[in-house]
Amino acid sequence: MKKWVHKIREWYSSRKLREKTTSLFAIILCTYILLFLGLYQFGIKANMKEYIYNANKDVLNSVEKNITDSFQDSSTVSKWIMNSKEILAYLNTDDENNSQIIYDALTSIYAFVTTENDLSSVYIFRNDGNYISINNGVTYVDKNQMDEDWYEEIEDANGGYVIKINGGGIFRQSSDKPLVSLIRVIHDINTQKPVGIIAINYFNDILKYAYSKFDDNKKEFIMFDLQGNKIEGSEELTEYSEIVKKGNISKKVTEIDKNIFSKRIPGTPVVMVEKDNTTAFQVVTPQIITAIVVFVFVTLLGFFVIGLFIKFSITNPVESLVRSMREVKNGWLRRVSIKLPDDEIGELKNSYNTMLVEINRLIDVIVEKETAYQKAELNALQEQIKPHFLYNTLETIALLALEKPREEVYDAIETLGDFYRKFLSKGREQITLSDEFEIAKNYLKLQELRYGDIFRATYELDEKVQNVLIPRLILQPLVENAIYHGIRPKGEKGDILIEAKLQEQELVIKVRDTGIGASQTWISEVMSKEGQSFGLKSTLERISKYYHDRSSYHISSEEGYYFEVDIYIPVEELTYV
DSSP states (O other): OHHHHHHHHHHHHTSOHHHHHHHHHHHHHHHHHHHHHHHHHHHHHHHHHHHHHHHHHHHHHHHHHHHHHHHHHHHHHHHHHHTOHHHHHHHHOSOTTOHHHHHHHHHHHHHHHTTOTTEEEEEEEETTSOEEEEESSOEEEOGGGOOHHHHHHHHTTTTSOEEEEHHHHTEEETTOOOEEEEEEEEEOTTTOOEEEEEEEEEETHHHHHHHHTTOSTTEEEEEEOTTSOEEEEOGGGGGGHHHHHTTOOOSSOEEEETTEEEEEOTTSSOEEEEEEOOOHHHHOOHHHHHHHHHHHHHHHHHHHHHHHHHIIIIIHHHHHHHHHHGGGGGGOOOOOOOOOOSSHHHHHHHHHHHHHHHHHHHHHHHHHHOOHHHHHHHHHHHHHHOTHHHHHHHHHHHHHHHHSOHHHHHHHHHHHHHHHHHHHGGGOSEEEHHHHHHHHHHHHHHHHHHHOSSEEEEEEEOGGGTTEEEESSSSHHHHHHHIIIIIHHHTSOEEEEEEEEEETTEEEEEEEEOSSOOOHHHHHHHHHOSOOOSSHHHHHHHHHHHTTTOOEEEEEEETTTEEEEEEEEEGGGOEEO
């Protein structure tokens, strides 16, 4: 994979800027289209999910209201029955076998039962355990289930009603279909003392009616009790009884599975589970489609306008500047005369022309003075000003303009301008060590734009020596040597350390890289060669001449691991700003 990436990078780097621009534009456009399609799909699903949740939330809340309203109606019926004087007479009599009192009580109950189609049975329990009842269906009573906890729960309702399935286990039908029981304590009207219990049993249809108007081909319902037993509904949803058994069903609408929603009905032992079969085509409305079309059109239009802006404001000016600068090859230091906009690129052209003027002036000075140091300085400047570095950097910035935000492009151009401003140093032979570090930082930042994350730079500048004046451009050649002869040939990420500190009675400047290193033979050959105007040897010679041979250096290296140059300048030779 790495090999293919390298080949693609090599092929791409060999293309002309216009070819790169066109290909990148096509890649970005295709990427946008694919991304949009993905976002469109995601958006539809997200919209569908939200739509389904809200729709089912409304449905389940409506079912809850219907059930609550039904129980409120049942509560009203229970109040009518329990406040009947005949019922109270039966509950308060000491003669529980008085046939007339029982007959009158049953007649009173029957009058209410005949008006309720869903009512299965009504039971009136005395405090002594005896009871009377009217059955609209066959209902059996298991009084053994009426234990202390059963009574306590009903009494804790403080006169309100308690909803139970099959009365909490005391009732059952011959059909084994569940009953919905409304149970409450009966209080004497005069004394307000509890005199009995009323239990009204309804067929489970009372619950089915609550969701029947929503039960269509788009939705399926099932009702469970708190033990996970099915009360009513779709057989297909019985598998969710295990979730109900665990007892973690919320009173709020919750999605327990894909398009499966649950809700516990407050104040009841009823848990609703609903399945929504709505499809994506039922969710996407014409308004959504229209919004998508408008969004696509506006986005593509904006993308086209941005492309034109990049082409005419950045790419074309950079290409024109590069074409003009190609004329500067082979030492022809002629100013760039093309017309460019008054932006960062125009400023770069002006800075470049200013630099050429400065170089030509320095050449004249050096020729005039003919001193060894000035010749070394001239050689350094002439070598550094060769345009290949600027060409590569400008092409890198042009590509960056197509891929990154405008802030990053601005930052890159600003870094390049700052590099050359500090490089020129207004014609001064000396600059502060702090400024020399900034030149090295800007150089490495520009190299990082070109080569990517192939090195990690560390800067350690002692505050005591920040304002020490040194000959300009002594760090950059050493850093350049570390990249091109150390890090790049190694083929993996390396470290570069640039350090300056006071050590005993000397200023120590160190440049160290974890590249391929070098043998002592190679170092000796490089340091013995003649005619090298710039680089390791000439930089060290220039420093030595500047400090009148009072400075020294040490080169240490281990092949495959590191290369280090240490420069030692006596404290008495230092000058501060």
